[in-house]
Amino acid sequence: xxxxxxxxxxxxxxxxxxxxxxxxxxxxxxxxxxxxxxxxxxxxxxxxxxxxxxxxxxxxxxxxxxxxxxxxxxxxxxxxxxxxxxxxxxxxxxxxxxxxxxxxxxxxxxxxxxxxxxxxxxxxxxxxxxxxx
Numbered sequence: 001x002x003x004x005x006x007x008x009x010x011x012x013x014x015x016x017x018x019x020x021x022x023x024x025x026x027x028x029x030x031x032x033x034x035x036x037x038x039x040x041x042x043x044x045x046x047x048x049x050x051x052x053x054x055x056x057x058x059x060x061x062x063x064x065x066x067x068x069x070x071x072x073x074x075x076x077x078x079x080x081x082x083x084x085x086x087x088x089x090x091x092x093x094x095x096x097x098x099x100x101x102x103x104x105x106x107x108x109x110x111x112x113x114x115x116x117x118x119x120x121x122x123x124x125x126x127x128x129x130x131x132x133x
Contacts, residue, residue: 006031022047
């Protein structure tokens with residue numbers, strides 16, 4: 001398992017979770033609990049965008065509703081009618097065998113031939129062993 005490096009002063013973690021989400025990842029939380037103790041608040045290490053103050057600043061201005069005259073009237077028939085997309089199934093039978101992703105292993109169950117009674121990858125029709133009967 002590779003080692004993960006968390007730098008509290010720089011605000012980085014090699015897993016990238018702290019930089020990507022803005023929240024402390026499990027690695028940083030473990031470092032904070034070991035070094036700073038439980039009394040240290042982890043809220044100080046969360047991106048300020050997620051604090052309540054930022055939420056309140058977002059909605060402190062008035063938000064005006066959309067006026068009814070700006071909304072088109074879809075109850076009346078219009079010249080430009082919106083139609084659903086044309087989705088047509090391709091011709092032919094649907095594929096029954098799933099396409100495996102790269103690196104996925106094929107785990108075929110070995111069969112037991114009813115002619116030679118060996119556990120192998122052939123059956124009675126393709127058996128090349130001489131008959132035991």
